[in-house]
Amino acid sequence: MKALLCQQYGLPETLVYTETPAPVPAEKDVLITVKACGVNFPDALIIQNKYQFKPVLPFSPGGEVSGVVTAVGDKVTHLQPGNRVLALCGWGGFAEEVVVDSRKVFPIPAAMDYITAATTLYNYGTSYHALLDRANLQAGETILVLGAAGGVGIAAVELAKLMGATVIAAASTEEKLALCKEKGADFLINYSVDDLRTRIKEITGDKGVDVVYDPIGGPLAEQALRSTAWKGRYLVVGFASGQIPQLPFNLPLLKGCAVMGVFWGSFAEREPVKSRQNLGQLLQWLQQGKISQHIHRIYTLHEAAESIRDLIDRKIKGKAVVKVGNWEEVITTAPPPSPKKEIATQVETAKQVLVINGLSDIKNHIGKTIGPGAWLTVTQQMINDFAAATFDFQWVHLDTEKAKALLPGGKTIAHGYLTMSLASHFFYDLIQVENVSSFFNYGINKARFISPVPEGSRIRMKATLTGAEEQPNGSVKLFLSCTIELEGADKPAYAAELISLLA
Numbered sequence: 001m002k003a004l005l006c007q008q009y010g011l012p013e014t015l016v017y018t019e020t021p022a023p024v025p026a027e028k029d030v031l032i033t034v035k036a037c038g039v040n041f042p043d044a045l046i047i048q049n050k051y052q053f054k055p056v057l058p059f060s061p062g063g064e065v066s067g068v069v070t071a072v073g074d075k076v077t078h079l080q081p082g083n084r085v086l087a088l089c090g091w092g093g094f095a096e097e098v099v100v101d102s103r104k105v106f107p108i109p110a111a112m113d114y115i116t117a118a119t120t121l122y123n124y125g126t127s128y129h130a131l132l133d134r135a136n137l138q139a140g141e142t143i144l145v146l147g148a149a150g151g152v153g154i155a156a157v158e159l160a161k162l163m164g165a166t167v168i169a170a171a172s173t174e175e176k177l178a179l180c181k182e183k184g185a186d187f188l189i190n191y192s193v194d195d196l197r198t199r200i201k202e203i204t205g206d207k208g209v210d211v212v213y214d215p216i217g218g219p220l221a222e223q224a225l226r227s228t229a230w231k232g233r234y235l236v237v238g239f240a241s242g243q244i245p246q247l248p249f250n251l252p253l254l255k256g257c258a259v260m261g262v263f264w265g266s267f268a269e270r271e272p273v274k275s276r277q278n279l280g281q282l283l284q285w286l287q288q289g290k291i292s293q294h295i296h297r298i299y300t301l302h303e304a305a306e307s308i309r310d311l312i313d314r315k316i317k318g319k320a321v322v323k324v325g326n327w328e329e330v331i332t333t334a335p336p337p338s339p340k341k342e343i344a345t346q347v348e349t350a351k352q353v354l355v356i357n358g359l360s361d362i363k364n365h366i367g368k369t370i371g372p373g374a375w376l377t378v379t380q381q382m383i384n385d386f387a388a389a390t391f392d393f394q395w396v397h398l399d400t401e402k403a404k405a406l407l408p409g410g411k412t413i414a415h416g417y418l419t420m421s422l423a424s425h426f427f428y429d430l431i432q433v434e435n436v437s438s439f440f441n442y443g444i445n446k447a448r449f450i451s452p453v454p455e456g457s458r459i460r461m462k463a464t465l466t467g468a469e470e471q472p473n474g475s476v477k478l479f480l481s482c483t484i485e486l487e488g489a490d491k492p493a494y495a496a497e498l499i500s501l502l503a
């Protein structure tokens, strides 16, 4: 495969575009054919051996990819070849193929294109975590964003605005500030010509800013800290300037303010449930068009070193991205990850199975009640996998700690739609269809989620064949009134009419 390789540490000009053996996935890994790779600040650091992660030479930079899964290791259950995904690989993305730990790979919604998928998570994930979880930014507060037209900076501008804050964007050129204005900034400061403190005093009427978002460090940091309001929060996000500032400790004391670190990668690892909730919110805003990444330029893999050079030279507004290969975007709906392996360990089979032997046999069974079938245990793993497949990260499903304190029984609750989806599984458990050329479940009618299903509880289905309708083309629509029972509960978990088509 082709890749941009770092064979010895140095500046982007030392990177080599060359042929290299394709990587092989280990048992928990996923092999991805890369479609696009976002360009991020760590790419500039990692090739110079200045980053916290130090891969073995030679390696490709490129930590944020989108693409298609081409192979999975034996222990990977939630992804399969053909899935469209994004991945936070750390490095290895400026290449035609990359191997990634499956826990860092996420299916992408059908409507999301590869360029968006490779350019959004890292910047918006960092800035949303900083504003929400660290600064606890409130509507009506004022925030100063430094390096505001850079990758994380522009995401902070957009998100802070969406969260109801007044945004002061600060950057080094008028062109960069014009982009910040487009993204909703209320006030602009060009710190290469204006004095930062004076301008903040003018804008806030001496009060200062409630929050500082600082991805650049250097000499601006002390000026920004001196410009915070009483009980302000100073977010230490990065040091793009190359200088780690030394701050006088008397300033936080005098201002009653907090200097707080932001480390999104560590947060995502240590608090995966919260991180997934943030991701879910960001995806929702993306799909609603409330946030959108500004793409500075799309580079080819051959030009990838130039993209890192442009980043170092402060030429990039928003985000640069490398397109790998000569593909045209075709948006298709990916099949949901198969829960089969998980279910296989949890089920017994039904004691009695109704056999429908061909289309003409259907009428013999109308009115019959079948089941209940075998119990199935709804595990937290199933709930998590369902959330990952549907991007529905509500805490009631995922946050086991919060559930302990707040939910009846102290357990998380399965998604209603997960219970609904299991109706098909129970159908195959109760009814065996033979001697037909095709058969599929294609509709659900009158669905009701009646009782919540706590994690670890058991459910099973019973059903009545209520009718069959012959279609003009000779196929038959079968109507099944189904009830999914919840062990120990008076009321069922779910009831609906399941419609299947047999031909």
Ligand SMILES: NC(=O)c1ccc[n+]([C@@H]2O[C@H](COP(=O)([O-])OP(=O)(O)OC[C@H]3O[C@@H](n4cnc5c(N)ncnc54)[C@H](OP(=O)(O)O)[C@@H]3O)[C@@H](O)[C@H]2O)c1
Residues within 6 Å of the ligand: 040, 041, 042, 122, 126, 147, 148, 149, 150, 151, 152, 153, 170, 171, 172, 173, 176, 215, 216, 236, 237, 238, 239, 240, 241, 242, 262, 263, 264, 265, 311, 312, 313, 314, 316, 318
């Ligand atoms: N803490 C975390 O979890 C986390 C996550 C992601 C990124 N980061 C860090 O955040 C920083 C920014 O990342 P990014 O992806 O937003 O980078 P970026 O797109 O290159 O933006 C950085 C901005 O910093 C300003 N800057 C000032 N001095 C600079 C210099 N000497 N070289 C380059 N830029 C300089 C530039 O704006 P002006 O020209 O307008 O000054 C530039 O737009 C990096 O240090 C990165 O490692 C941290």
